[in-house]
Amino acid sequence: MKITVLNGSPKGELSGTLKYIEFLKIKYPNIDFTVFHISKRMPAIAGKGAEYQKILDSIEKADAIIWCFPLYFYLVHSELKRFIEFIAENHDEAVFANKYAAAISTSIHFFDHTAHAYIQGISEDFGMRFYDSYSPAMFDFLKQSSRHQFLFFADRFFACIREQRPIARQTNVISHISCAYNPATVHKKVNAGKKRVIVIADHLEKGNTVSSMVQRFSQSINGDVEIVDLSKMRISGGCLGCIKCGWDNTCRYEGKDDYIDFYKKSFMKADIIVIAGKIKGRFLSWEWKRFMDRSFWRTHSPSFNGQQVGLLVSGPLSQLPNVMNVFYGHFEVGHANLLGFVSDESNDSIVIDDQITCLAKDLVDASNYGYKKPVMFPGYAGMKVFRDEIYCDLKAFFRADFKYYRKNKIFNFPQKKRFNRFLGSLFILVMKIRPLRKMFTNMIKEGIVMPHNKILKNESLEQS
Numbered sequence: 001m002k003i004t005v006l007n008g009s010p011k012g013e014l015s016g017t018l019k020y021i022e023f024l025k026i027k028y029p030n031i032d033f034t035v036f037h038i039s040k041r042m043p044a045i046a047g048k049g050a051e052y053q054k055i056l057d058s059i060e061k062a063d064a065i066i067w068c069f070p071l072y073f074y075l076v077h078s079e080l081k082r083f084i085e086f087i088a089e090n091h092d093e094a095v096f097a098n099k100y101a102a103a104i105s106t107s108i109h110f111f112d113h114t115a116h117a118y119i120q121g122i123s124e125d126f127g128m129r130f131y132d133s134y135s136p137a138m139f140d141f142l143k144q145s146s147r148h149q150f151l152f153f154a155d156r157f158f159a160c161i162r163e164q165r166p167i168a169r170q171t172n173v174i175s176h177i178s179c180a181y182n183p184a185t186v187h188k189k190v191n192a193g194k195k196r197v198i199v200i201a202d203h204l205e206k207g208n209t210v211s212s213m214v215q216r217f218s219q220s221i222n223g224d225v226e227i228v229d230l231s232k233m234r235i236s237g238g239c240l241g242c243i244k245c246g247w248d249n250t251c252r253y254e255g256k257d258d259y260i261d262f263y264k265k266s267f268m269k270a271d272i273i274v275i276a277g278k279i280k281g282r283f284l285s286w287e288w289k290r291f292m293d294r295s296f297w298r299t300h301s302p303s304f305n306g307q308q309v310g311l312l313v314s315g316p317l318s319q320l321p322n323v324m325n326v327f328y329g330h331f332e333v334g335h336a337n338l339l340g341f342v343s344d345e346s347n348d349s350i351v352i353d354d355q356i357t358c359l360a361k362d363l364v365d366a367s368n369y370g371y372k373k374p375v376m377f378p379g380y381a382g383m384k385v386f387r388d389e390i391y392c393d394l395k396a397f398f399r400a401d402f403k404y405y406r407k408n409k410i411f412n413f414p415q416k417k418r419f420n421r422f423l424g425s426l427f428i429l430v431m432k433i434r435p436l437r438k439m440f441t442n443m444i445k446e447g448i449v450m451p452h453n454k455i456l457k458n459e460s461l462e463q464s
């Protein structure tokens, strides 16, 4: 049996995730594993020379492929994303067709589900038979029990290939639309006063839909709008995964390209941020992904302080809830307020015009008001994952986060709520007395809303 492994770690051979493959090589000496360090080698692979051809040949001869990758910002590393786009741009998906596929990642379990949903979707878009995902935490490999579980996953996968088991597609088939959007002249602009508005797009070219959306947005604003084209920004490369930033938020690339300066002086300082881009293979482009990955110099500390964010997306956004989940998560843990999305899916210029102008107005109003939506599960649970990791296992690697979390009271463990815990225990004791328990159970619904009712009563008194 031949298996091609596509390694998505920028660390190449030093990838911790790759240890799972090395483990399989020991346990299954009869299986031929060929590993390609995609994320590390992608700049060379993109030259479309012998290296790229070697990968395609290997995939063609393989019975299956394994995506082996670390989680990078809700998905995969930008260079693996670039590889996936590269395959599609070169119409080489056919080499993947009908192969079995599996995905192995390591992470701290922060949005590993969105990364695996993405990889499964891509595998199925390429016509592969996607078996399953395996997503252990980054140090789980050290536990014998965890390796034992992994062998079951692998064994089932190999049996599946040997027996040519049927596998049903689980992700939706995306239908792509082509939109001819022509923005009209804006007659009623939104006054943004002194608000700093920044629009960042990946490829601004006259006539492309993203550019037209950006144009409509900026013309809807009465005030200064900084428009940034990522393709023109000097960015030396993707995140290297070196975690040099963990100590004091200093990136290895600092001073070597424009990214950090831009991030500090423009991106973080804006009041209103608009992200604009085209869907490429189930997410925005790899350039956008690189922009996100490189923001890791902030490590696990939020970059924002209540900024309002909007998205302008060209492509099938409504068919890709994963994209929305990623951005909600990203801005919720980043302490910004993601207010809304506009896509070109309606394929109706008048509708798109209206939606963009409304988004512009909403963003300015929300910024003036200081609006902060309550975070939902992604931001709420995400911060708890970070909090626990930074407090304990990752403390030594991410000293800057530890200091930030301590200063900003993010180590808000419930154990510290001594009074509430005492009340809870006392209540349990009281509830052990049967007649009291009966009384409380009868009162519980009214009891919970009693303080709310008190506030409403005061509010109506103040109003009258």
Ligand SMILES: Cc1cc2nc3c(=O)[nH]c(=O)nc-3n(C[C@H](O)[C@H](O)[C@H](O)COP(=O)(O)O)c2cc1C
Pocket: 009, 010, 011, 014, 015, 016, 017, 018, 069, 070, 071, 072, 073, 074, 075, 106, 107, 108, 109, 110, 111, 112, 137, 138, 239, 241, 242, 243, 293, 294, 296
């Ligand atoms: C830039 C960057 C982004 C990351 N993003 C995530 C993430 O979104 N979710 C997560 O759980 N872990 C994330 N991690 C942690 C890595 O996935 C984890 O350390 C992984 O085990 C590294 O594997 P590797 O040694 O194979 O590269 C990130 C790490 C880096 C450096």
